[in-house]
Amino acid sequence: MYPIATYTNNTAGANYINLTSIPQGFTHLQLRCWVKAYTNTVASFYIYFNGDSTGSNSSSHYLYGNGSSATSGGYTNSGAAIGYVIAAPAPGTAANVYASVICDILDYTNTNKGKTLKSIGGWDNNGSGAVELFSGAYLPTTAISSLTLGCDSGFAAGTRFDLYGITTA
Amino acid sequence: MSVFLQPLQTVTVGSGGTTSITFSSIPQTYTDLKVVMSVRSSFATGTDAFYMRVGVGGSIDGSSVYSNTRLYGNGSVATSDRYSGHTETFYYATVPAGGVTSNTFSNAEIYISNYTSSNYKQIMLDNVSENNSASTNLELDLIAGLYRGTGAITNLQFNLFNGGNFVQYSTFALYGVLRQGI
Numbered sequence: 001m002y003p004i005a006t007y008t009n010n011t012a013g014a015n016y017i018n019l020t021s022i023p024q025g026f027t028h029l030q031l032r033c034w035v036k037a038y039t040n041t042v043a044s045f046y047i048y049f050n051g052d053s054t055g056s057n058s059s060s061h062y063l064y065g066n067g068s069s070a071t072s073g074g075y076t077n078s079g080a081a082i083g084y085v086i087a088a089p090a091p092g093t094a095a096n097v098y099a100s101v102i103c104d105i106l107d108y109t110n111t112n113k114g115k116t117l118k119s120i121g122g123w124d125n126n127g128s129g130a131v132e133l134f135s136g137a138y139l140p141t142t143a144i145s146s147l148t149l150g151c152d153s154g155f156a157a158g159t160r161f162d163l164y165g166i167t168t169a
Numbered sequence: 170m171s172v173f174l175q176p177l178q179t180v181t182v183g184s185g186g187t188t189s190i191t192f193s194s195i196p197q198t199y200t201d202l203k204v205v206m207s208v209r210s211s212f213a214t215g216t217d218a219f220y221m222r223v224g225v226g227g228s229i230d231g232s233s234v235y236s237n238t239r240l241y242g243n244g245s246v247a248t249s250d251r252y253s254g255h256t257e258t259f260y261y262a263t264v265p266a267g268g269v270t271s272n273t274f275s276n277a278e279i280y281i282s283n284y285t286s287s288n289y290k291q292i293m294l295d296n297v298s299e300n301n302s303a304s305t306n307l308e309l310d311l312i313a314g315l316y317r318g319t320g321a322i323t324n325l326q327f328n329l330f331n332g333g334n335f336v337q338y339s340t341f342a343l344y345g346v347l348r349q350g351i
Contacts, residue, residue: 027340113273113338139272
């Protein structure tokens with residue numbers, strides 16, 4: 001497991017963060033996220049592959065718990081994003097509360113298969129919170145060379161993304 | 170080379186597919202094992218599901234010593250269930266098949282803690298099987314599986330329930346995880 005890139009957001013309200021020129025020499029990618037939304041509502045954190053916002057190119061589903069119930073839902077032709085990875089905590093939560101999320105993208109350079117993202121993440125705020133298993137399918141078989149990370153309300157300062165490459169030999 | 174997460178064995182399924190994948194002669198020198206899978210079944214309709222058996226002393230154990238507890242969602246509802254006394258674990262971990270958008274493969278991770286210990290083996294799976302549909306032929310699984318055997322694990326075997334093959338480009342990667350101080 002090798003560190004590829006890290007990005008710490010110092011711009012409160014940044015809408016998008018781009019991780020580009022991803023090396024093509026690994027087998028899998030893992031993105032570790034420390035995420036908080038900028039505005040006063042819980043907001044969705046999502047990912048585009050290769051800057052592709054074609055709605056028909058993606059679908060996504062989730063298994064979600066909020067401390068009182070568990071639900072599952074999803075989106076076909078997911079619109080702008082590979083998926084809504086998690087509802088990031090808002091500034092209304094305690095100042096130091098960020099969501100912790102690990103995203104795995106397998107065989108990201110394999111041009112014979114679409115790319116399926118899996119993420120596990122959550123956050124707790126001493127009385128509120130959420131935990132989620134998420135899946136997103138990017139249907140084109142193109143190799144993944146960039147990730148665009150977005151948040152409906154922008155990212156709070158201090159949000160951080162760490163990208164790793166994983167080999168199989 | 171990372172010693173925290175050491176690649177041990179990799180299988181990429183070739184043309185024509187295969188019914189079964191086995192990792193053999195697993196080194197006994199790591200703390201935990203991790204398997205990363207990206208698979209699809211050739212089963213003609215809907216979805217398929219994979220299961221896993223472990224081997225001790227080089228022989229796969231197919232006796233009724235497996236069980237699992239599952240939390241899963243299908244894009245519509247979230248449910249939990251349990252299966253006991255089975256001859257395999259991860260009953261029922263869904264993978265894409267003929268009813269799923271072309272070229273879509275699963276994304277799964279299996280984590281086996283203390284695989285050489287003399288205790289029963291607790292095995293965790295997180296698995297997603299996507300489809301470009303709101304709630305048809307897809308699943309997200311969190312499964313805790315138990316192998317009621319006390320021998321050190323030397324083999325891992327993966328099969329499909331519905332009689333399909335793991336299709337070409339399916340991949341299995343086995344890693345050894347080493348704790349600090351070893």
